[in-house]
Amino acid sequence: MPRRQMNVTGAAEAPLRAALRELRTTLDVPGDFPAAALAEAEAAAREPRLPEEDATDLPFFTIDPPGSVDLDQAMHLARRDGGGFRVHYAIADVAAFVTPGGALDTEAHRRVQTLYFPDEKVPLHPPALSEGAASLLPGRTTPTLLWRIDLDGEGRTVTAHVRRALVRSRVRLDYEEAQRQIDTGTAEEPLALLRDIGKRREALEIERGGISLNVPEQEIDESGGTYVLAYRAPRPAEGWNAQISLLTGMAAADLMTAYGTGILRTLPTAPDGAVARLRRCAKALHVQWPHHVSYAELVRSLDPAEPRNAAFLQECTTLLRGAGYTAFTGGVLPVPAVHAAVAAEYTHCTAPLRRLVDRYAGELCVAAVAGREPPEWVSAALDALPKEMAEGSRRGNTVERECLDIVEAVVLRDRIGELFDAVVVDVKENDPSAGTVHLEDPAVVARVDGDGAPLPLGERLRVRLTEADPQRAKVRFTPA
Numbered sequence: 002m003p004r005r006q007m008n009v010t011g012a013a014e015a016p017l018r019a020a021l022r023e024l025r026t027t028l029d030v031p032g033d034f035p036a037a038a039l040a041e042a043e044a045a046a047r048e049p050r051l052p053e054e055d056a057t058d059l060p061f062f063t064i065d066p067p068g069s070v071d072l073d074q075a076m077h078l079a080r081r082d083g084g085g086f087r088v089h090y091a092i093a094d095v096a097a098f099v100t101p102g103g104a105l106d107t108e109a110h111r112r113v114q115t116l117y118f119p120d121e122k123v124p125l126h127p128p129a130l131s132e133g134a135a136s137l138l139p140g141r142t143t144p145t146l147l148w149r150i151d152l153d154g155e156g157r158t159v160t161a162h163v164r165r166a167l168v169r170s171r172v173r174l175d176y177e178e179a180q181r182q183i184d185t186g187t188a189e190e191p192l193a194l195l196r197d198i199g200k201r202r203e204a205l206e207i208e209r210g211g212i213s214l215n216v217p218e219q220e221i222d223e224s225g226g227t228y229v230l231a232y233r234a235p236r237p238a239e240g241w242n243a244q245i246s247l248l249t250g251m252a253a254a255d256l257m258t259a260y261g262t263g264i265l266r267t268l269p270t271a272p273d274g275a276v277a278r279l280r281r282c283a284k285a286l287h288v289q290w291p292h293h294v295s296y297a298e299l300v301r302s303l304d305p306a307e308p309r310n311a312a313f314l315q316e317c318t319t320l321l322r323g324a325g326y327t328a329f330t331g332g333v334l335p336v337p338a339v340h341a342a343v344a345a346e347y348t349h350c351t352a353p354l355r356r357l358v359d360r361y362a363g364e365l366c367v368a369a370v371a372g373r374e375p376p377e378w379v380s381a382a383l384d385a386l387p388k389e390m391a392e393g394s395r396r397g398n399t400v401e402r403e404c405l406d407i408v409e410a411v412v413l414r415d416r417i418g419e420l421f422d423a424v425v426v427d428v429k430e431n432d433p434s435a436g437t438v439h440l441e442d443p444a445v446v447a448r449v450d451g452d453g454a455p456l457p458l459g460e461r462l463r464v465r466l467t468e469a470d471p472q473r474a475k476v477r478f479t480p481a
């Protein structure tokens with residue numbers, strides 16, 4: 002999933018959309034699915050491998066961005082007798098549709114993850130599965146990996162279990178509608194409990210020293226040939242929803258580590274220099290960061306609706322650099338085994354329609370609960386998965402960077418020569434006169450090239466726009 006969410010609105014024939022279409026042809030982005038993979042997907046959609054257990058009596062619901070149809074997760078939340086909560090979290094069972102070693106599996110390993118462009122996505126699996134038979138769309142009976150996680154009154158995990166089961170989602174909500182129902186008190190209990198459980202899990206995150214970045218989404222609106230780039234702050238319901246996914250990823254990591262075989266999402270602790278750089282950025286952006294306040298405390302205190310806070314939170318994503326996947330067997334855990342931002346052992350397992358590794362993590366958890374060996378196709382792929390995921394992540398990051406460059410070039414193309422207030426957020430080690438600036442308005446991050454004088458890292462700087470070329474996806478500034 003992208004670190005910096007972007008969404009574009011406007012007509013399909015608009016110049017921005019045309020530039021994005023061309024970008025997809027110039028990058029190493031997978032095109033149409035091979036005929037054999039499509040045929041397998043169509044056949045699997047008609048006859049998936051179905052589990053014996055039927056859990057369609059539970060009224061599941063989904064919460065996703067507006068218009069989403071590739072729905073990986075559905076949930077049902079309830080109170081437990083005697084106190085606490087029960088979380089049922091259904092994850093799309095991609096293995097029910099994909100035959101190991103087949104054309105569809107081979108293509109998934111080539112793609113690794115869904116690629117997100119501001120105007121559309123390049124999916125990991127054919128739409129017949131990702132937007133059809135395997136998606137947890139309302140009114141359909143779907144095979145899933147069904148998690149049951151019992152929590153105590155503080156939201157701590159008591160027990161966690163996963164097995165295969167058929168489920169049926171009743172309602173598809175977007176974040177705005179879910180938030181409206183919760184805020185107005187009109188939400189039924191399974192949805193209303195999302196706030197209760199989400200807040201408790203957020204409190205536990207603070208207790209263990211974890212941090213969730215509420216990074217704003219960049220929205221690009223085209224109207225009458227004019228482009229506007231701005232930030233949209235996430236709603237509280239998005240954070241509570243993310244806490245359910247984090248809860249499941251931590252439970253999955255616990256199962257795998259106890260089992261002795263698995264794959265973890267790891268992130269080393271950020272070096273002191275990276276945090277010091279953010280302190281300089283905070284100062285330049287007028288974000289108050291007292292020395293006695295930790296990074297985690299600061300991030301939690303910021304209102305992402307404020308433009309300066311939104312800009313700072315975008316820069317905080319640099320602390321996620323170095324995240325990766327590490328497989329282990331024989332009970333020998335990797336070092337480090339912890340994800341520094343989660344402040345616990347953690348794995349990706351809740352988005353198998355959009356991320357290859359999640360299918361394997363899910364299978365390992367099912368095997369762990371059953372007390373049996375993982376399927377041979379899982380064991381055979383485990384050693385190669387971290388490298389595959391790293392390569393897929395690099396491709397996704399390249400797509401993200403190139404999309405940002407195009408979007409910003411389109412937004413600024415008619416403003417060559419104008420002056421802007423900016424903050425220097427990065428300086429090249431081998432050329433301190435070149436680096437990156439974050440504009441205050443519009444919401445743009447772009448390259449700045451000086452005349453030989455070192456750039457003032459973390460300081461405010463008046464810059465002049467010298468280049469904004471959508472065809473070359475380039476935006477450049479010089480110190481004014």
